[in-house]
Amino acid sequence: MIEWIAEYALFAAKLATLVIALGVLIVLVVSLKQRASGQGDDNRLRVVTLNERQRRRRESLRLAGMSPARRRRAQKTLRKQEKARRKGKDDAFDESPSRVWVLDFDGDLKASRTPQLAEQVSLLLGELQAEDEVVVRLSSGGGLVHAYGLAAAQLDRLRDAGAHLTVCVDKVAASGGYMMACCAHRLIAAPFAVIGSIGVVAQVPNVHRLLKKHDIDVELLTAGRYKRTLTVLGENTDEGRAKFLDDLQETHDLFKRYVGERRPALDVDKVATGEIWYGRQALEDGLIDEIATSDGYLAVRMKEAQVLHVRLEPHHSLLQRVGVGASMGIERLGDSVMERLEASGWQRR
Structure with a gap:
């Protein structure tokens, strides 16, 4: 019995080794094939019409509260309305004079999302019309000076091109994060968002x-x-x-x-002490222009304009997902520790 168990364990170990080796070989072959064909380097563009997404979700919510018979009748009506929309009828936004383009920037110490932000800005600059607005939902506690200087310069490109830029801060825009936020024509923050930390x-x-x-x-x-x-x-x-x-x-x-x-x-000398302020305090000192959440602001804009969420998703090869993911996880852990140490200067509990 013991010999049988030992032989079975040896067989299982050999089988596992073979499966792992084949898996690694497949990953390497696919990765090399993608690299040779030039794939894996491009970001995938995702554009979601937030008006349409909200409409569908509201319809689902409304249907959930109906009786089965009433729900069937409502679904039939909705299908007709959807068919009419697809034919180009009853589409309020075909005549809409403006569009709102929504970008997200979640910053770390090195402002690692800057390349994606730069590409998004470049794409928008070729598409923006005079009535359009760009809304950046920003969250960052700052980091390296040169990294955030470059990130802020991307938002300056929108200003220089004449685009109307709005920045919404729900949680934090401190230090380098505020350097980016101040580029906006209109700066909106939640009541308890952390704002400021204009210091080095x-x-x-x-x-x-x-x-x-x-x-x-x-x-x-x-x-x-x-x-x-x-x-x-x-x-x-x-x-x-x-x-x-x-x-x-x-x-x-x-x-x-x-x-x-x-x-x-803004009285810069008054606020450039390295201190932070919550949203309502920041409004009193002129660091921001309005108190609101990004969701609330976009809900208002959806009533009068077409709101489009633009996102670039990096394409990862199998090799990147299997191997590089581990090293990225370790790097993120180190960055997270440093960010917590940095944030200890302005976080209040």
Whole structure:
């Protein structure tokens, strides 16, 4: 009996090894085939008419509350209406003078969604009409200066092209997130959305004394007086520290100027202290223009315009889904930890 179990376990192990090997081989072959054909690099464009989606859901909700006989009659009527719509009749939005294009930006430390945002903006710039509006549903606690500078520049492209830009903040637009939000002609936030944090922060650990205690030398060689101002391993100097602070202040001044140019009525010096405000407080200080949620604002716009949600979904090959997904998960975990540490400066419980 024991020998039979051992032989069966060995057979199962061999079979599992064979299945895994075949699976890996198939994934590699498919991935190489996609790469050779140029597939897997493009984002998939998804456009959903929110008016139509809401209409269908309301119809389903209305039908759910009817008796079976009444529901059948209502379904018959709805089918006729749907048939008429498909023929181009009874379509209120064919005559609509404007469209509302909805984009989403959920930012991390590196503003990783910027390439998708840039592509969406490029697509819209070739389609926008004079009466159209672009609504960006933004959520970001900020991150790297250069990353959010690039993300904000994408929204500036819409402004420069003459598009009417509205930004809706339901949760947070702080630091780099507010740098993006202030690009809007109209900035809307929920009552308790976190707004502001117009400041710059940097933290650099230094283990020089620990290394020195254990007789470990670190050679730090530079060409250029300020190539390295503060370091992790080397010995930091007062001169380098002062230069680092000067750089922070210069970055802060650029941030303030950027906000002031886009919101000229705002007292930038008053609010550029690194503090955060909730939505209603931000409205009083001029950081935002209106208190509302993105859902509420879009519900109003759906009554008067065609509202289109534009989304770009990255196409992942099998190899990317199986292998790269693990490394991306680890990277996201690290980013999440850093974001929590960063957010501890403005989160209130």
